[in-house]
Amino acid sequence: MNQAKQQCFEQLLLGKTVNSKGWLNDVRVAALARAQALSFPSERHDDWRFTDLSPLFQHSFQPVGSFARLSLGDIEQFLVAGAIRLVFLDGCFASELSDLTRAERGVTVAPLADRLGDKWVETNFGRQAPYQQDAFVALNTNFFEDGAFVHVSSEVAVPIHILHIATKRDTPSAVYPRCLMVMEPNSRAAVIEDYAGHSNDMGDGVYFSNAVTEVVLKDHAQLQHVRVQREEKNSFHIGHCSVSAAKGSVYTSTSLAFGARVSRHSLHITQQGKGAEMHLNGLALVAGRQIADTHTQIDHAAPRGKSVQLHKCIADGSAHAIFSGKIIVHTGATGTDSTQSSRNLLLSGKARIDTQPQLEIFNDDVSCKHGATVGQIDADALFFLKSRGLTEERARNLLTHAFAAEIIDKIPAPALVASLNRTILDERMSGVRS
Amino acid sequence: MLLEVKNLKAEVAGVQILKGVDLTVRAGEVHAIMGINGSGKSTFSKVLAGHPDYTVTGGTALFEGKNLFDLEPEERARAGLFMAFQYPVEIPGVSNSALLRLAYNTLQNERGLEELDPLEFDDLVQEKIKVVEMDPSFLSRSVNEGFSGGEKKRNEILQMAVLEPKLAILDETDSGLDIDALRIVANGVNSLLTADNAVVMVTHYQRLLNYIVPDYVHVMDGGRIVRTGGKELALELEARGYDWLRAAA
Secondary structure, three states, X not given: OOHHHHHHHHHHHOOOOOOOOHHHHHHHHHHHHHHHHHOOOOOOOOOOOOOOOHHHHOOOOEEOOOXXXXXXXXXXXXXXXXXXXXXXXXXXXXXXXXXXXXXXXXXXXXXXXXXXXXXHHHHHOOOXXXXXXXXXXXXXXXXXXXXXXXXXXXXXXXXXXXXXXEEOOOOOEEEOOEEEEEEOOOOEEEEEEEEEEEOOOOOOOOEEEEEEEEEEEOOOOEEEEEEEEEOOOOOEEEEEEEEEEOOOOEEEEEEEEOOOOEEEEEXXXXXXXXXXXXXXEEEEEEOOOOEEEXXXXXXXXXXXXXXXXXXXXXXXXXXXXXXXXXXXXXXXXXXXXEEEEEEEEEOOOOOEEEEEEEEEEOOOOEEEEEEEEEEEOOHHHHHHHHHOOOOHHHHHHHHHHHHHHHHHOOOOOHXXXXXXXXXXHHHHOOOOOO | OOEEEEEEEEEEOOEEEEEEEEEEEOOOOEXXXXXXXXXXXXXXXXXXXXXXXXXXXXXXXXXXXXXXXXXXXXXXXXXXXXXXXXXXXXXXXXXXXXXXXXXXXXXXXXXXXXXXXXXXXXXXXXXXXXXXXXXXXXXXXXXXXXXXXXXXXHHHHHHHHHHOOOEEEEEOOOOOOOHHHHHHHHHHHHHHOOOOOEEEEEEOOOOHHHHOOOOEEEEEEOOEEEEEXXXXXXXXXXXXXXXXXXXXX
C-alpha cells in the first residue's frame, strides 16, 4: 500500500470517538477492529479495479469539530415541498431545519441517536450492512454520530425527505451519514435520501461523505427509495445501502449520482421471501474529471422473485462512469424473472464508461435477460435542433437531459423531478465540460 | 433579395453532388425545385440549412445579403431560414411543446423580444396547431416519437408556423403523405405565406403543386438547375416525364 493511501486511512481511524452504551458500543468496537484489519480496498480487488480512489488519498480528513449554522433560506434549493423532512448538517441532526409535522400515526421519522433504545433499532441496526467485509461500512459503523430512523407501519401519503448537507469548511472533513429504515408488513412509503453540499466561500469544499443505509422490508411492504447524490464538486462520496426484501415486498430504487469528484454507491438487495419485486433505476451524470461508480447486487434467494433494472451513465469531459450490476439467482430461487439493461451515453472522446453486467445463475427455472449499449449524441437529432435555432450546447443539453429524464421522471416527488430537470438543463452541463 | 445562390458546388463523402446551382428567391415568391432522385435537390436543401455531412466546394449563397456559409445552422435558423426535414427525427424524452417553446424563445431573444413563459406560449401554440389540424395531445408527446409519416410532416409545418421563417425550404414534404394529409400540409403552408416571406418546395411529384401553386418551377438534373419556368412547367413534366429535359441538358 502506498504511503498516501495508508496515511489517509490512518487519519480516518483517528476520527472522533463516539461513546455509546450497551449493544451499540459492542457494534462500534467490532466495526473499528474490522476497519483496522481491512483498510482501503486494494486496486486489485475485483469490485474496485475500475475505481481510481487516488484523489481521495491526497487529503487528510479531520472529524467535524464545530457545526455550521444554516437557515432554511440557505438550503431552500434542496427542499421538497410537502415532505416530512429530516435535515442533517455534516452528519448531525438539525432540528431547526427539519419538519416532522406531517408524520402521522404509523410512521416514525426521527434522529437515530434519539432512538437507540428502540427495539426496532437494536434488532436491525448493523444487521444488513456488511461492516465485517467492507472498510467503508466499518468506518461509518464506528464513527457515525447520528442518522435517520424511519419506521413505517402504515401507508404514508407524503414523501420522507432525509437531507444530508455537508458544509464547506477550512480543512477537509469526514462525515458519516447513517440511515435505518424498517418497513412493517403491508406498509408503504416513499423515502428520498439526499446528499448535498452547501456552497459558500469558505475552503475549497473538500470533504468525505461516507454513508451507510440499511433497509428492512417485511412481508408485502412497499418502499419507493430515492437516492440523490449531489455533493460538491471537490468532495468524495462513498455510499452503501443494504436491503432485505421479505415475501411479496416491492422495493423500487431510483438512484442518481451527479456530484462529487469521486463517488461510489453500492446497493445490495437480498430477496429473502418468495415473490418479492425489485425495480432498480440508476443514473450517473458526470463531467470534468469526475468519477462515478455504481455497484449493484441482487441476490434472488427465494422463489418467484422479480427484478427489473435500468441503469444509465452519461459521461462528458474526461469523466469516468462505472456500472457493475451483479444478479445472483440461488439454487432455491425457482421461477426468478430478471431483466437488466445498461444504457450509456458518451459525450466526449476523452470520457470513459465501463459497464459490467454479471449474471450468476444456479438453477434452470429462470428467465434472465440483460443487455448493454454505449452510444453518443445522435448527430441527426443534434442537427435538427440546431436547425431550429438552438445552440450546439443547448441542443446537447436537451438531448442529454432527454436521455437522463427517463430515470429522473421515476422519482415519486414532482417538485424534486422539476428542480433536478432544471438543474440539468440549465446548469449542470454548462461550464463543467473540459 | 431573400436568397441569391450562385454557381453553388457541394460534395458529400468526397462525391460532388452540386455542380453549379443558381437560384434567386425574392420575398413573396413560391418556388418549386423538381427533379428525379439523385438529381441533387435534397442535397441543395441540406447545404442551405447547413447539414454537417455536406461540404461546400464553390460558389456563394447570400441570405438577405449575408454569406450563408459564414453562419452555423442555428445562426441560419435565427436569421430566418427554415428547412422542413424529409425524414423528421424522433427525439424521445423531449416534448414537442418544450422544443417549440425553446426554439421560439431563442428567436424571440434574437429579435430582442420578450420570452414567453409556458402558459403564454401555450396560448400561442394552441392557435398555431390549428394551421396543421393537429390534435393538441401531440404537444405533450415526445418529438415525432411514434408519429405516423403524415403526422411527422405536419409537425414540421407546425414548427414553421411557430417560428415564422422568412424563407422555408420544404424538403420532400409531400413524400409519404396520403391525399388528406397532403391537403392539410398544403393548406397550412398556404396560410403562412405572406408578401414578406418565401417558400422553396423540393419535390419529386407535381401533385403538391396543385395545392401550393408556385411562381417558378426549376428542374434540377446532375447537380444543376437545367430549366426554369412557370407553374405550367410542372404540368409538362407530369405529362412528359424528365427525360426530354435530361436529353436537352
